[in-house]
Amino acid sequence: MAHQLHTRSTDRFPVSYPVVFGGAPFVGEGALTDLSTSGCAIACDRTVLSGSYVRLSVLLPDQSPSLAIDLGKIRWVCGQVFGVEFIRLPTVAHQQLDRIIWARFVHSLSRLSMACPAPGTPHERQY
Numbered sequence: 001m002a003h004q005l006h007t008r009s010t011d012r013f014p015v016s017y018p019v020v021f022g023g024a025p026f027v028g029e030g031a032l033t034d035l036s037t038s039g040c041a042i043a044c045d046r047t048v049l050s051g052s053y054v055r056l057s058v059l060l061p062d063q064s065p066s067l068a069i070d071l072g073k074i075r076w077v078c079g080q081v082f083g084v085e086f087i088r089l090p091t092v093a094h095q096q097l098d099r100i101i102w103a104r105f106v107h108s109l110s111r112l113s114m115a116c117p118a119p120g121t122p123h124e125r126q127y
Contacts, residue, residue, distance in 0.1 A: 012036040013104035017061065021084075023054040023074075032058055037101050039075070039085045050077045054084060060100070067100070068093050 012034040019032045019042055030044025040056075048054075056069035071088035089097065 012039070012041070013101065013108065015100075015104065018059040020057045020059075021054045023048075023052045026052075033081070035097075035100065035104070037086075037097060039072070039083060041081055041083050043081045045080060048074055048077060048082050050074050050082070053087075056084065064096070067096055 013036065015032055015035045017032040017035075018029065020029045021027070021042065021044075026046060026048060028044050028046035028048070030042045030046070032040050033043050034041045040058075042056075052074045054072050054074060056067075056072055058067040058069070060067060069084075069086055069089055070093075072084040072086050074082050075085050076083045086097075
C-alpha cells in the first residue's frame with residue numbers, strides 16, 4: 001500500500017479546546033488538539049471515517065461564542081485522533097479563527113523570545 005505524504009500550507013498551533021462534532025451517521029465530542037486557519041486535529045473515543053464530512057462547534061476558553069465550522073472533511077484518522085480540513089466557515093467564524101490563530105502565534109513568539117536571550121546578555125556563551 002502506498003503512503004501519501006501530507007503537506008500543510010499553514011502551521012498548526014497546539015491548543016486544548018472541547019469540541020462537539022457531527023456528521024452522517026455519527027455525533028461525538030472530544031478535544032481539539034491543534035489548530036490552523038485551514039484545519040485541526042481532534043482526539044476522541046469515537047470511531048470516524050476518513051473522507052466523512054462533519055460540522056464542528058469548538059468551545060473557546062474566553063467565554064466568546066463557540067467557533068462554528070459549517071463544513072469540514074476528515075482527511076486522516078490515526079487511532080483516536082483525526083484531522084479535519086475546514087471547507088466552509090461563516091464570515092464571523094473565519095474572523096474569530098483568524099484572531100485565535102494570531103493570539104497563538106504571538107504567544108509562541110513570546111515563548112521563543114523568553115527561551116532565547118538577546119545577544120550580549122549574561123546568559124549568552126562567548127566562544
